[in-house]
Amino acid sequence: NVKDLELIIPKDLKATEIMANINSPWIPTQYLEEFLIELAANHYEKQYGDRMTDYQLGNLKEDIKVEHLSGAYEVFVRSNELNELYGIRHKDRAHSYKVPFESLLNKVLNNKDLSVKYAQVDPNDPKKEIFITDEEQSNLARQKAEELKEAFKDWIYKDYARRTHLEQIYNDTFNNSVLKTYDGSQLELEGFNHHISLRPHQKNAIFRTIQDRAVCLDHQVGVGKTLCAIASCMEQKRSEEHTSELQSPPLS
Numbered sequence: 001n002v003k004d005l006e007l008i009i010p011k012d013l014k015a016t017e018i019m020a021n022i023n024s025p026w027i028p029t030q031y032l033e034e035f036l037i038e039l040a041a042n043h044y045e046k047q048y049g050d051r052m053t054d055y056q057l058g059n060l061k062e063d064i065k066v067e068h069l070s071g072a073y074e075v076f077v078r079s080n081e082l083n084e085l086y087g088i089r090h091k092d093r094a095h096s097y098k099v100p101f102e103s104l105l106n107k108v109l110n111n112k113d114l115s116v117k118y119a120q121v122d123p124n125d126p127k128k129e130i131f132i133t134d135e136e137q138s139n140l141a142r143q144k145a146e147e148l149k150e151a152f153k154d155w156i157y158k159d160y161a162r163r164t165h166l167e168q169i170y171n172d173t174f175n176n177s178v179l180k181t182y183d184g185s186q187l188e189l190e191g192f193n194h195h196i197s198l199r200p201h202q203k204n205a206i207f208r209t210i211q212d213r214a215v216c217l218d219h220q221v222g223v224g225k226t227l228c229a230i231a232s233c234m235e236q237k238r239s240e241e242h243t244s245e246l247q248s249p250p251l252s
Contacts, residue, residue: 008178012171015157020166022152023073023109026173029066031162035155036064036105040081047081066109073109077102086144088116088137099141108148114141182208189231190238198231199224206232210241 020027037060041052052060063078079101088099099116107114116137122128157163184203192198198206202224209215209232217225237244 010171010175010178012167013175015163015167018167018170020153020156022149023111025068025071026169027156027166028169029068029073031156031166032066032109033061033064035152036066036077036079036082037061038155039085039151040064040079043081043085047084073106075102075106075109077105086148088141088144091118091134091137098137104141104145105148108145114138114145116141182211184208187235189235191234192231196227198227202228202231206235210235210239213241 022032037057040060041057044056045051060079063076065076067074082101083097086101086104087097088104090096090098098118104114106112116134117131118134119129120132122130156166182204184205184207185200187203187207189198189206201219205215205217205219205225205228209217209228217228219225219228
């Protein structure tokens with residue numbers, strides 16, 4: 001039994017076949033943290049022309065924490081560099097952020113609405129406030145979110161050790177399904193025209209129709225779908241699975 005199962009174990013997928021989004025829950029949060037640290041450090045180097053010291057990197061690591069608990073992400077980020085890259089500044093107070101990077105990342109990871117809203121006095125009731133969406137800043141937030149997602153996709157598989165680790169995680173966790181195959185080579189169609197030789201794919205299709213009862217024959221034009229359908233119906237009728245059949249080919 002073990003040997004038979006080993007024969008049908010799915011082939012491991014490679015990174016090029018695995019979608020790795022920034023909010024894919026199967027990706028360890030340590031890689032999200034490493035990605036953010038590298039983003040911040042690279043921006044610092046571009047801005048000041050020098051790399052962060054070990055002391056600065058140590059502080060940065062303490063200021064970036066991402067956890068995935070009970071199906072939701074929790075984010076703690078304190079980084080001027082990431083705010084400068086992806087934060088949305090307050091339209092009335094340019095020195096502060098209306099949407100700091102921490103808030104943007106939290107919304108991206110948890111698939112939340114990225115609309116930016118400002119409180120205004122309700123014209124119908126001066127004692128109340130209403131929130132109005134700022135379309136320009138909302139679009140900017142969505143743009144920065146897309147840039148962040150793309151930056152992560154570009155980064156995640158660049159390191160060989162990280163790539164092979166993620167491949168292992170994905171294959172061990174999700175790559176556990178094998179499509180059912182149908183072998184019709186043993187079929188002997190009683191009464192079938194002996195001047196016609198069915199191809200292997202046709203016999204497989206007939207056998208699948210007999211087994212599953214409801215199928216979609218999505219073969220290319222000219223490879224014998226109509227004959228498969230007719231033979232499948234006749235074989236089901238012969239075996240008394242059906243008592244009557246109706247073929248209705250479309251007119252071209």
